Amino acid sequence: MRRFLVAGNWKMHGGLEMTTELISGISREVLNMATISEQRELAYDILVCPPAVLLQHAGALAKSLPISIGAQNVSPHTSGAFTGEVSLPMIAEMGCEYVLIGHSERRELFHETDQDTAEKFAACVNFDKSVVPVLCVGESLSERQQGQTELVVERQLNAVIDAVGIQGLDGAVIAYEPVWAIGTGETASPEQAQAVHAFIRAKLAGLDENIGQRTQILYGGSVKSGNAEQLFSQPDIDGGLIGGASLTVEGFVGICRAAQKLAGHA
Numbered sequence: 199m200r201r202f203l204v205a206g207n208w209k210m211h212g213g214l215e216m217t218t219e220l221i222s223g224i225s226r227e228v229l230n231m232a233t234i235s236e237q238r239e240l241a242y243d244i245l246v247c248p249p250a251v252l253l254q255h256a257g258a259l260a261k262s263l264p265i266s267i268g269a270q271n272v273s274p275h276t277s278g279a280f281t282g283e284v285s286l287p288m289i290a291e292m293g294c295e296y297v298l299i300g301h302s303e304r305r306e307l308f309h310e311t312d313q314d315t316a317e318k319f320a321a322c323v324n325f326d327k328s329v330v331p332v333l334c335v336g337e338s339l340s341e342r343q344q345g346q347t348e349l350v351v352e353r354q355l356n357a358v359i360d361a362v363g364i365q366g367l368d369g370a371v372i373a374y375e376p377v378w379a380i381g382t383g384e385t386a387s388p389e390q391a392q393a394v395h396a397f398i399r400a401k402l403a404g405l406d407e408n409i410g411q412r413t414q415i416l417y418g419g420s421v422k423s424g425n426a427e428q429l430f431s432q433p434d435i436d437g438g439l440i441g442g443a444s445l446t447v448e449g450f451v452g453i454c455r456a457a458q459k460l461a462g463h464a
């Protein structure tokens with residue numbers, strides 16, 4: 199059975215104080231709403247992805263809490279003359295267990311190609327410590343309007359599968375984030391999201407049934423406490439990658455509440 203993963207992508211927001219408040223506040227609230235037995239181990243997973251300079255602080259805070267830390271981006275190189283970049287060994291040392299790969303803002307604003315994304319993903323697969331890649335895929339509004347959603351998502355997946363093989367996706371997380379739903383307040387309907395999630399799962403399962411069935415596929419794009427339960431109730435939606443609503447304790451915990459309620463039904 200797949201567990202739900204509720205993941206916050208803080209993007210370029212926050213500072214030391216906000217990091218302390220969010221991580222300690224989220225932990226306190228989710229433990230409050232868990233049953234006594236779940237307080238030892240929550241029935242779902244929680245991840246927050248702060249900006250790189252806050253990872254050390256976040257990693258130290260979250261060490262004894264039921265929250266994993268992830269980076270928002272990583273270099274495909276281990277070390278070297280790459281000014282401004284941050285490597286996998288560096289983020290792992292800061293306590294990161296996950297890293298977002300190929301977020302649409304990286305693709306659009308920083309011109310990361312499918313090939314760049316595949317190289318970063320491959321670096322995670324080849325890294326000897328465990329940092330789980332969260333591969334972000336999704337179509338733009340015009341691509342959806344032209345009926346190219348599946349084509350685009352499949353192209354983005356294929357770039358990674360070509361680089362690491364289907365076995366390389368074992369244990370990875372996929373996040374479907376339609377670009378038109380990010381930060382716009384416009385969410386994909388549960389049915390629209392489910393259709394793409396089912397497509398992604400079928401694509402993976404066609405290459406390896408077990409990997410297809412166990413891969414967590416998150417939905418991202420204007421998820422909030424008011425729509426999380428409907429989205430997470432869909433059979434192939436295993437949680438969310440949350441931007442705006444992950445920046446307040448109530449916003450994020452409201453989404454965790456949906457995972458808590460539905461856990462065990464994923």
Ligand SMILES: O=C(CO)COP(=O)(O)O
Pocket residue numbers: 207301375379380381382383418419420421439440441442443
């Ligand atoms: O890009 C996102 C998460 O990675 C989604 O952002 P919003 O939840 O603000 O739409």
